Amino acid sequence: MRLFKGFFIVLAGLFIFITILSLFIPSKLMVTRAVVINAPAGKVFNEINNLQNWKHWQPVFISDSAKIKFNVSVDGISNSCEWDSKGKKNTVEIKNKSANSISAILKRTGENDVQNTISILPLADSNQVQAEWNVLIRLKWYPWEKFYGIFIEKISGQGYEDALNSLKSYAENN
Numbered sequence: 481m482r483l484f485k486g487f488f489i490v491l492a493g494l495f496i497f498i499t500i501l502s503l504f505i506p507s508k509l510m511v512t513r514a515v516v517i518n519a520p521a522g523k524v525f526n527e528i529n530n531l532q533n534w535k536h537w538q539p540v541f542i543s544d545s546a547k548i549k550f551n552v553s554v555d556g557i558s559n560s561c562e563w564d565s566k567g568k569k570n571t572v573e574i575k576n577k578s579a580n581s582i583s584a585i586l587k588r589t590g591e592n593d594v595q596n597t598i599s600i601l602p603l604a605d606s607n608q609v610q611a612e613w614n615v616l617i618r619l620k621w622y623p624w625e626k627f628y629g630i631f632i633e634k635i636s637g638q639g640y641e642d643a644l645n646s647l648k649s650y651a652e653n654n
Contacts, residue, residue, distance in 0.1 A: 502623035519651040
């Protein structure tokens with residue numbers, strides 16, 4: 481009984497220590513990727529402005545294009561879409577648009593919403609633009625989620641980089 485009590489106290493102490501330590505890890509994380517594209521800003525913006533065009537360059541949309549249901553407005557532009565992947569419902573909805581950027585929310589069943597901002601920034605004295613993808617991820621207070629946040633940039637960052645490189649390839653070659 482004494483051994484069990486000591487083990488329980490050590491285990492509880494370890495859990496409390498890890499929980500307190502996780503409180504010092506930020507709850508919001510920003511993942512940013514950028515690429516320079518040799519194409520006019522209008523052409524590149526047209527690719528990000530309409531979700532139906534994402535099937536030209538966004539790897540998830542390319543592989544799941546048959547399963548994606550686009551909601552098209554009267555002007556022919558799709559500002560939201562949904563699809564199922566690995567048994568979970570995914571939704572992307574463009575919330576804000578400006579002259580050179582869009583803000584979209586990615587919702588996935590059972591997970592936190594992820595805020596995405598894609599900006600197209602013309603470079604001075606050239607026909608090039610910089611496409612920049614900023615992703616804001618909010619984490620819950622759970623210790624395991626906070627520690628997962630330490631690695632999230634390495635895990636998800638490559639996907640955003642691949643998407644931007646695919647956008648670059650598509651915009652420059654079509």
